């Protein structure tokens with residue numbers, strides 16, 4: 256069996272594949288950049304499986320280059336909007352993802368962002384490094400408390416629920432949520448309130464945190480009109496996928512005081528960031544690192560490798576995307 260790994264991933268997953276006696280071809284050239292279309296098409300030739308990452312656009316053209324041998328594309332991510340699922344189905348190629356193992360890590364990063372923007376940490380850090388801290392000040396870098404505030408979660412899946420847990424149990428926040436599927440058990444456990452209409456959720460919240468997959472129905476879910484429905488004192492946090500938020504509209508809203516601040520881990524035109532956003536102080540930006548801890552990235556590599564092994568040994572991989 257031959258496996259193409261589009262970019263270097265933690266050794267734990269590679270070892271599992273090599274221990275099975277598979278030939279593992281790693282695209283080392285793409286260590287610090289996305290793999291190119293040519294590398295993907297060349298690399299996939301004659302392989303049985305591809306271990307792909309979210310910067311790879313796995314299109315019908317890429318899959319065709321791997322036929323007739325290619326059986327599975329194992330994504331090293333929970334989101335799989337980088338893969339043409341329709342084409343995979345048509346070509347009888349399995350697609351898997353890595354749900355669950357990154358839930359806690361992404362939820363922690365969501366809170367790191369929420370606290371960083373509410374307490375103005377990057378702004379204050381810059382100020383301190385610039386030698387501007389000359390005296391303690393009663394009004395120096397006033398921020399916003401999280402405790403007892405209202406958090407609105409959009410998308411109450413694995414990550415959204417974990418964020419809700421930290422919010423309700425750790426910060427005693429009131430939790431509201433919007434999701435096409437209500438979850439009454441969760442409501443009982445966390446005293447959370449389901450709001451069936453996103454437009455009714457937005458005006459009630461001090462913080463909004465987004466945890467939906469990128470789908471046609473979630474593209475620009477947060478647009479100019481919806482930003483205007485938020486409180487002027489509210490913050491928007493996005494660790495889901497960039498195109499869920501209209502970045503131009505967000506830049507305008509932050510500039511004009513429509514909302515107080517935002518924190519983003521993901522970007523509409525990744526890796527590009529809308530230039531206006533980079534000029535603002537009331538935003539925190541991280542380069543898509545919400546799942547980036549040593550332990551979690553190793554678990555993701557192992558899960559992706561396990562999906563490949565299960566598929567190539569003729570069993571249904573545990574994280575098959577249907």
Ligand code: NAD
Pocket residue numbers: 333334335354355357358361409410411412413414415433434435436466467468469470472473494495496520521543544545546
């Ligand atoms: P999940 O499938 O457990 O949860 C997604 C939730 O969104 C589900 O409850 C679903 O019902 C809900 N949903 C779907 N459409 C919706 C809509 N239109 N409005 C509101 N809710 C909707 O997935 P998860 O593990 O919680 O991950 C969520 C997303 O986070 C992933 O799809 C991925 O894109 C993103 N993610 C980002 C990072 C990162 O590094 N920044 C890491 C992991 C996951």
